[in-house]
Amino acid sequence: MIRIVAALLCLCSIGAAPVSVAQSRAAQGPARSTTQLERGNGPEPSTLDAHKCQEVACGNVLRDLYEGLVAEDAAGRLIPGMAERWTVSADGRLWTFHLRAGLRWSNGEPLDAPQIVASFRRAFAPQTAAPFAEQFDAVLNAAAVQAGEMPAMRLGIDAPDARTVRIRTTRAVGLPALLTLPIAFPVYLPAVERHGNQHTRPGRLVSNGAYRLAAWTPQANLTVEKNPRFHAAAEVRIARVRFHVTEDAAAELQRYAARDLHITETLPPQPLPALRERFGAQIRISPYIGAFWLGMNVVRPPLKDNPQLREALSLAVDRDRLTRYVTGFGETPAYGIVPPGLPGYAPAQLHWAGWDQARREARARALYRAAGYSETNPLTLELRYNTSTPHRRLTLAVAAMWRDTLGVRVRLRNEEWKVFVQNRRQRAITQVFRGGWIGDVADPRNFLAAFADDGALNWPGYDDARYRALFAKADAARSEPARNAWLRAAETRLLHGHALIPLYFYTSKHLVAPQVRGFEANPLDRHPSRWLALRE
Template sequence: MARTTSVLQRYGSALLLALAAPAVPAQATADATAQLERGNGPEPSTLDAHRCQEVACGNVLRDLYEGLVTEDAQGRLVPGIAERWTVSADGRTWTFVLRPGLRWSNGEALDAAQVVASFRRAFAPATAAPFGELFDALDGARAVQAGTLAPERLGVGAPDPRTVVFRLTRSASLPALLTLPIAFPVYLPAVERHGAQHTQPGRLVSNGAYRLASWTPQANLVVEKNPQFHDAARVALPRVRFHVTEDAAAELQRFAAGDLDITEVVPPQPLPALRARFGEQLRLSPYLGAFWLGLNTTQPPFRPACASARCAEQALALRRALTMAIDRDKLTRYVTGLGETPAYGIVPPGIAGYAPAAMPWASWTQAQREAHARALYRHAGYSPERPLVLELRYNTSTPHRRLSLAVAAMWKQTLGVQVRLRNEEWKVFVQNRKQRAITQAFRGGWIGDLPDARNFLAAFANDGPLNWMGYDDAGYRERLARADAAATEAARNAWLRAAEQRLLNDNAAIPLYFYTSKHLVSRRVRGFQANALDRHASRWLSLSP
């Protein structure tokens, strides 16, 4: 997503200040017909909040819904539909008190019982919520998702219409987790009436600052201000249009032409030229995200060819050879080129109290890495006469294509690997990656849901839908379990680091770089503020005349 024992100990004064002082609202525009035009990357895979697993749907859902806790423009935790909350001394019981008079976008009342019912639906096996595993501290969550416990036994209840109580099996940073789409209240009568089609315009009932007005597949999605929202008076923008912008170069040209107010990304270009062209409209800032390539360890060539120790050793040697053959300095300097930093680990820097792990050879020169990679490649049984033939899969995107071409060239030049590149539309790519049936090497990575190292590591610990590599290691799981049981934050972080180091030593994923957030933002947009999770809900934005 951070695991906490108390608000004061783990969030400190920053959270208390955020709770005490409401976020400064955007300045309202005088034009009631104004519409913000936002680039949003690929087509959202779903608008079912409980099933969302990528940035594209998360951006839209944060406009349509609001959870018990939300974030302001600077990324600070602030009250959402809950006006306040408390935590028990042992950090295992959290009590949230809802605002009075909450309503859905259709005008119906929203109460605590509906919030609880929505949580039960989110963790039911039929929902198959991909982020459910991040709530493993919630009492009964794992068993409910596995189908061995009734959803009614989930550790969340409503003692009265305005109170929601959560029971945890260990201390955890529940408020931060409650900002995720899986924790948004979903209007269940629409789900019961329309099933998967409850997300369509005219059917989707939400509770956030906006409601869904239209959705044109592979083109755009429009949301309009929700008059039933509890803070509607301070929502400045009457309408927002999210554009599908898979081609980053085309997105930039649309911005330059005035068709977009905010881009989702900026294509790889020389930074001085971009600054000269766009000036202060180019927004670059640190971002809690890591880009890596995944290796499917359940299929050849990364699964051992036999049950012997030698076969396992050869499979590991191949994974390490591919990892070491990539020149990350060249990638970040010439291919991405917008402030990204080379990555030799899975967890990005910047998480308080956590010292990230790194590949054992991170301090070597690139020449040393490549020489060792060639030796490992030969040890794995490959040679110029018998080269590895490998498919590298990525979702359709100009930056991903450029990076994949560069990686393929490095593998070819250093090792002699014959790489076949395969790009897929986002929904197809996500499905194939999750199934682990035809993938070999593929585009991966993780954008932080909250500033916690465990958020970047949890997916590798089980056979869930986010473990795209099929990584299966008892020692790794043991280290995560010890982190969960740790009595202090220092001990917890030490075990998390040990888990990350074990994962890196096994080379199931190939770290490439740590992200920066990069957007082009029109001069007429007000309220856009950088934050580590790069979330920019439209309710905090406005347009100058």
């Protein structure tokens, strides 16, 4: 264990170069542009097709380009979007959204309710393969339409007139929060018909939000400019926003210190006291509804049909040391899937969460031997992650723990984001991979739904009839306490299937330049540029 601690401390010091007084002063000064916002955005967005987006990098951009029926303010509160108001029936199953007058696309064409309905039908069409469609399984016939069992016309969304959209659901559900997701944004279908997958390119992408797409240089940056036809254009204070690809968190910090960026997507794993001394109040660390875990491919050897081996790998990871020495920004060790703090929900935990690490490691070694592995017959395993400094350091630390505790031989594989996402989804070559979930809405169901079917987000290939039954009981529950109790039972079942290795619960962490105004912490860590301003 001493070797692991030393290795972790070494990992945390990588890239933490001494800071000169000049560097420190440079990071403080408001010498960045006052007309164009420069934002770090993590990996290259996998798509700008709103219906196909499944990660934070594209979601950040799409929330600037589009607006749904419902929007969010700077603090993450729900506010009117395209709909100026909405009502719900007494049984909670019919939602009626009344649109603002004079809505227009960024090309100047009128935007009305029938177009919004047509966009929803495209989102749920089988050929679209929208990864977030399962989040809307409460919408009448949504699952059947996506499966190709019903035509899109049968989707429970219609437009009785040009300024009204009605959505029918099969159970009471917090629909307005779901309508802030990119899958619920209106896509301009004439461009899709004309250009296919290339409708997302500059000069072709037609949107309806505060900004429109101006330029996109792959693997470098993407620029949006103010959309004069947005209904609240007069309130948008920044004319242009450039989203930079910043997969390397250490390099992103250096760019911020050089005043190339106003906002970073994250912070590299460095000692927080030193960063605070350097940047002071520019560091923004806040609670964040997100869980980081490693997924295990349970449909292929060596992890298929081997729960003892999977549990051994989970037990051997010292989460306290990971969060203390590798992440180091207030993250908390995770022994469950659903983060704490969701209203009315008591998250489940692995039954050995209260054990000390020595006891866990002893149990891990026993299970490893029972699974048929030993010092003379070690397991060889591939651990895959997308290119990122924090992910590299974390996977190095986990690999060291598996090696020192069990004798596992680990091969690390890092991949560019789009390749990584494709491989993870296909489950053909993955063994253990970087996973996790950032909450789309503050609802425990959002963290558990992916494992209730064989959809695009069930990356491990988890398939358990009992889990699906518990999840179905939660959906059928008639009260919030009953629903949460069934969801907790489902989470417990999922945890003890050991298809996932929970590691920690997130905090959001950014550097924000002093001249940026309007950046507010919120649990989902969403910061649309329409709410920001630059001080001259």
